[in-house]
Amino acid sequence: xxxxxxxxxxxxxxxxxxxxxxxxxLEQLLPRLRAEGIQVAVIKHAxxxxxxxxxxxxxxxxxxxxxxxxxxxxxxxxxxxQETPDGKxxxxxxxxxxxAVHKPDxxxxxxxxxxxxxxxxxxxxxxxxxxxxHSQGVxxxxxxxxxxxxxxxxxxxxxxxxxxxxxxWIIEWxxxxxxxxVSSTDR
Numbered sequence: 001x002x003x004x005x006x007x008x009x010x011x012x013x014x015x016x017x018x019x020x021x022x023x024x025x026l027e028q029l030l031p032r033l034r035a036e037g038i039q040v041a042v043i044k045h046a047x048x049x050x051x052x053x054x055x056x057x058x059x060x061x062x063x064x065x066x067x068x069x070x071x072x073x074x075x076x077x078x079x080x081x082q083e084t085p086d087g088k089x090x091x092x093x094x095x096x097x098x099x100a101v102h103k104p105d106x107x108x109x110x111x112x113x114x115x116x117x118x119x120x121x122x123x124x125x126x127x128x129x130x131x132x133x134h135s136q137g138v139x140x141x142x143x144x145x146x147x148x149x150x151x152x153x154x155x156x157x158x159x160x161x162x163x164x165x166x167x168x169w170i171i172e173w174x175x176x177x178x179x180x181x182v183s184s185t186d187r
Contacts, residue, residue, distance in 0.1 A: 007096060009041075010177035012170065013109045013119040015135065017128025021160070022110050025122060025142070032167045033106070038174070041104035043095050045111025053081055092117075106174055118173070122160055140169055 014022050026042060033040050053060040053070075059081070063070040069082040084090070092115050099107055109117065119137045123130060125145030133141050133149055141151065144160035151157065158166050 008100065009104050009107055010174050011096065011107045011109060011117050012139075012173065013112060013115065013117045013137065014122065015111070015113050015119045015132065016122035017132065020122045020124050020127050022122060025160070025163075025166070026108065026110060028163045029108075029167055029170070032163065033170065036167075036171060038105045038171070039103075041099040041102060041107045043092070043099065043107060043109045043112075045090065045109075052079060106170075118177075120166070120170070124160065139173060142166055 014026060016022050023044075030040055030042075053063060059070055059072040059079075063081050063083070069080050071078065071080045073079075092109065092112050096107060109115075113132075113135065117137055118139045119135060121133055121135060121138050121141045123133055123141060123143050123146060130146075130149070133151065138151070138155055140156035140158055141149065142158040142160040142162075143149065149157065156169055158169055160166075
């Protein structure tokens with residue numbers, strides 16, 4: 001289950017209990033990171049069935065008829081739809097391979113709490129169990145309504161509403177990941 005250490009980009013999980021604001025935070029971070037020249041790919045885990053296609057449209061009809069996968073493209077966007085009839089949870093390594101061809105500078109993963117990857121954990125007082133702050137791979141925590149928490153000295157504590165501070169931390173973290181990658185390949 002560990003991620004490939006030779007991935008050409010850092011992977012940062014955005015982890016929190018449902019209702020904490022993972023998507024809202026990403027919506028605020030993405031334009032700021034893009035303004036810094038950082039191309040970010042996002043992989044979002046869904047715990048339920050979803051459909052990005054619309055009944056009655058040709059792509060929906062073709063996918064329903066058995067196309068595996070169904071790729072629809074225009075000059076504005078493309079969408080790849082793949083049925084997963086085995087019902088297994090998605091494999092993050094396979095999803096990372098799918099976005100790797102786009103050569104992002106960073107991949108942010110929303111969800112996938114159990115995967116061993118570096119994480120920014122969001123926590124709001126009263127939403128879920130605070131034990132999430134001590135999950136495997138926690139690099140930083142962004143808190144709201146919580147007094148500072150006792151964590152390892154290496155774990156940064158940020159304010160959940162300080163979007164600029166979180167953006168700066170992500171850039172610093174990415175820089176550290178790149179330096180680690182360079183030093184590990186020099187050995």
